[in-house]
Amino acid sequence: MESFIIEGGHPLKGTITPQGAKNEALEVICASILTSEPVRIQNIPDILDVNNLIQLLVDIGMKVTRNTRHDYTFQADHLNLDYLGSQEFVNKCSKLRGSVLLIGPLLSRFGKATIAKPGGDKIGRRRLDTHFQGFKALGARFVYDENRSTFEIQAKKLKGTYMLLGEASVTGTANIIMSAVLAEGTTTIYNAACEPYIQQLCHLLNAMGANISGIASNLITVVGVKVLHGAKHEILPDMIEIGSFIGMAAMVGEGVRIKNVSLQNLGIIPDTFRRIGVKINVDGNDLVIPQQKHYAVDTFLDGTILTLSDAPWPGLTPDLLSVLLVVATQARGTVLIHQKMFESRLFFVDKLIDMGAQIILCDPHRAVVVGHDRKRQLRAGRMTSPDIRAGIALLIAAMNAKGTSRIDNIEQIDRGYQNIEQRLNHIGAKITRVTE
Numbered sequence: 001m002e003s004f005i006i007e008g009g010h011p012l013k014g015t016i017t018p019q020g021a022k023n024e025a026l027e028v029i030c031a032s033i034l035t036s037e038p039v040r041i042q043n044i045p046d047i048l049d050v051n052n053l054i055q056l057l058v059d060i061g062m063k064v065t066r067n068t069r070h071d072y073t074f075q076a077d078h079l080n081l082d083y084l085g086s087q088e089f090v091n092k093c094s095k096l097r098g099s100v101l102l103i104g105p106l107l108s109r110f111g112k113a114t115i116a117k118p119g120g121d122k123i124g125r126r127r128l129d130t131h132f133q134g135f136k137a138l139g140a141r142f143v144y145d146e147n148r149s150t151f152e153i154q155a156k157k158l159k160g161t162y163m164l165l166g167e168a169s170v171t172g173t174a175n176i177i178m179s180a181v182l183a184e185g186t187t188t189i190y191n192a193a194c195e196p197y198i199q200q201l202c203h204l205l206n207a208m209g210a211n212i213s214g215i216a217s218n219l220i221t222v223v224g225v226k227v228l229h230g231a232k233h234e235i236l237p238d239m240i241e242i243g244s245f246i247g248m249a250a251m252v253g254e255g256v257r258i259k260n261v262s263l264q265n266l267g268i269i270p271d272t273f274r275r276i277g278v279k280i281n282v283d284g285n286d287l288v289i290p291q292q293k294h295y296a297v298d299t300f301l302d303g304t305i306l307t308l309s310d311a312p313w314p315g316l317t318p319d320l321l322s323v324l325l326v327v328a329t330q331a332r333g334t335v336l337i338h339q340k341m342f343e344s345r346l347f348f349v350d351k352l353i354d355m356g357a358q359i360i361l362c363d364p365h366r367a368v369v370v371g372h373d374r375k376r377q378l379r380a381g382r383m384t385s386p387d388i389r390a391g392i393a394l395l396i397a398a399m400n401a402k403g404t405s406r407i408d409n410i411e412q413i414d415r416g417y418q419n420i421e422q423r424l425n426h427i428g429a430k431i432t433r434v435t436e
């Protein structure tokens, strides 16, 4: 097991470039299953979750060529679907959430798939109902295999239909779109998720010959086609990593430039940081976060306490609330963080309270943060990373704290942040990776 040792109090200064987006990578890599021709994908982040998914695809028989570190070609001309029946496949799926994204393309192209319990952050209930709803509406049948705790899913021919999703599930929408592209007739998906991850998936699928419209809205229309072909695609910068960098630049920065952020795809993220007082200057496609002695949390127009809550896109992504929360601990003012989607994502605030932050955890979904306005520095501590975003939030707290902190279970952080200690050390941090 690896840990980070963090010497607090070293400011960040300089330029940092975001990696490609984890959640988009998981979707578009899986889309390559839909054709026997080569699909080339650039800007793939070199992170645990993505590498585990690529390994899973290799195990199924995908030909994978690594052109350069972040540039791959995938070709699914001879897949070994028998592997889906192995226990090894089930075990590997349980390591990452993204494994659930294999189902749509396999069902679509080969008429069968296995639904094994996916892994991912333990941040509360993570239902797959929306995925099932979509597959069922398209005509798939499910058989539960008690021995393996999997669902075997089959469909001779998927048929397009209208569906109104129970909730705007991100991976659910991706799966349904990938099932519908080769189905017979037209599929209309209402209450679809429309994150940039989904938009990018649709652009790739259209480049492969699919017929998808309504991209970026919650009403997606997919007219089925007979066959898809190869294409080339570039993954967007990771908006969650960009948000994490904005947070650390505000709290421990002395002037940080975040390069090539693709501003138009960040949605409400920059303005949300501005609401807790963070100054963000836009310079072309870069964001520049100046050093700020103090930053003050806004109030609502009527003077009441600001609430930041998550919502399906274009609302605020839940994946940045932990970072916003930690940044608020040194702001002037008070903010209520309301994590609506997940019920176990705020418990990490106990660690921040141990470090001296003023936080009231009202219930599993809501925490009130009363900022110190930098009058009291956080204390160093020993902690463990419960999930990927709490992990990065604790890392930010540790960089800000007085003394040396330790974060265990950093595999959680490595799932989504590429060489994070090297990249942060390059701009001034003092973080060491230790193995124990």
Ligand SMILES: CC(=O)N[C@H]1[C@@H](OP(=O)(O)OP(=O)(O)OC[C@H]2O[C@@H](n3ccc(=O)[nH]c3=O)[C@H](O)[C@@H]2O)O[C@H](CO)[C@@H](O)[C@@H]1O
Pocket (backbone or CB within 6 Å): 023, 026, 097, 098, 125, 126, 127, 167, 168, 169, 170, 171, 172, 312, 317, 318, 319, 340, 341, 342
């Ligand atoms: C690999 C991947 O892409 N993971 C992302 C994806 O996970 P994932 O696709 O697994 O998450 P879903 O969008 O399915 O749902 C997330 C949770 O929110 C709830 N829910 C969802 C939609 C809604 O309108 N209301 C609601 O309450 C669901 O019941 C579930 O508990 O989307 C999540 C929500 O943005 C992100 O945190 C994850 O980083």
Ligand SMILES: C=C(OP(=O)(O)O)C(=O)O
Pocket (backbone or CB within 6 Å): 022, 049, 096, 097, 098, 119, 120, 121, 123, 319, 388, 389, 416
């Ligand atoms: C929750 C997340 O990841 P996953 O869905 O892979 O668990 C995340 O990226 O914040």
